[in-house]
Amino acid sequence: MSFSQMSIRQLQQALRDGKTSSVALTQACLERIAATDEQINAFVTVCGDEALAAAAEADRQIAAGQGGPLTGIPIAVKDIFNTAGVRTSCGSRILENYIAPYDATAFARLREQGAILLGKLNMDEFAMGSSNENSANGPVRNPWDLERVPGGSSGGSAAALASGQALATLGTDTGGSIRQPASFCGVVGVKPTYGRVSRYGVIAYASSLDQVGPLARCVEDAALMLGAVAGYDPADSTSVDCPVPDYLASLEAGVKGKKIGLPREYFIAGLDPAVKQAVEAAIEIYRNLGAEIVEVSLPHTDYAVACYYLIATAEASSNLARYDGVRFGVRHQGEGGLVQMYEQSRAAGFGDEVKRRIMLGTYALSSGYYDAYYLKAQKVRTLIRDDFLKAFEQVDLLLTPVSPTAAFKLGEKTADPLQMYLSDIFTIPVNLAGTCALSLPCGQDSELPIGLQLIGKPFDEATILQAARAFEAETEWHKKTPNI
């Protein structure tokens, strides 16, 4: 049975009806990984035997009429999630031998609901990157064009889905790391509101910006996955104790009468014509579906990348201080004492981009520069957040491109860090504001997927999922798959 066009809910029904088995689904994914991953490089660890054993157990549960909505569904998670007993390397040499002693809450919730872990997905080192070229495990390649990047930092999470290796994945998004790869690979990716999903057990990059979210092959799967991982967790004191709505139950609500805002600062000269055209076509679809389209302004958009690279690097420099060669990770020790051991372990263990961000962040926090850089950036963050809150007084959601271009070529931006950073210009403001957004396929630029970004009010993931579903029901973009 071919499952490539079936949603998780339909597959669950097929499992319950005895038309397929979890072992068969898991086997099919493992075969797909074996056939394609030499080219894609989406997986850094494949847990084949464990997955098949868990699938056999899921089949027994299903036969006994037990289990939940994810029982027997093979998934994979970014290698930033601690997964008990499984190597968790975060794309870094410094953690190349690290075996997680416990489960991250988001993954634990999927496991408790019966999902099968196929393995761990490649990523930019410590989630720092927009192209997945900063991985100690080598770059991930875009299944639509192997010469191009899959986006980053959750590049493996998006590429694995696009190449049919898994049915859903988890990623993390600090400045666009779920949405941009989802856009480049033609899948759905949700960056929930900060605090919506627990960060416990997720290796930290920039703690005030990091958020866990699902990537999926259709909006319904994304809604199901978000519902499965969302909710307060006492182990993460920044997770928010507010009710998680039933995203699936309200998914078909449509957009009739909704006000959709177009921030004029996002429709700029640097926008690729193919992206502009696809987004304009999407706007027309929403108009025809009965939404009211309104122009709005987010006046501080142009300052977001600068603001982000001060706040994110400052937080990273602090978070990554823990990698010192003492309690976990790789130790390098030549001549000298404790401080030399720290310096050598970190120098050997971190890649160039991580070193660059630690350096920038340390500088921004250092004596004499704190007010000029870090404090200034936090004040600008307030202005950016206020832009969104003001816009949301007028509209129900915002519509923008995810990225100014479709997937770029491997090596195209590696020599110029600033150009790489600027590729996240449309996704970063959402993290600074702390609100929710998603990416969904809305077109193609000569075979390369283009993503549409829908941005919602804080904790109103339901509205953007409904709007995404309404668009998806009118279009075929999400059904397109690469020839790999």
Next chain:
Amino acid sequence: MKITREEVEHVARLSRLALDEAEIEALTGQMDTLLGYVEKLDQLDTEGIVPTAHAVPMENAFRPDDVKPSIGLERALQNAPHSEEGCFVVPKVIE
């Protein structure tokens, strides 16, 4: 120049990174470019603006001080590069 080579070396020491000659040179140029770029924030008047440390306003998160099982010595040490007798071993700190 926004940043000098000496400052880069100083920040590397603060960051506990033993950088080689080529890295220091590359980072001096790159950090100079990046610091030049972020200077655009100075165009904004932020007098009187309250800084945002966290997007979701929250107070201290308190919880009852209940005793719960912890991770245990064996698992806490399982990833240590060097451990002995239930302790992490580090190079000699005091002569």
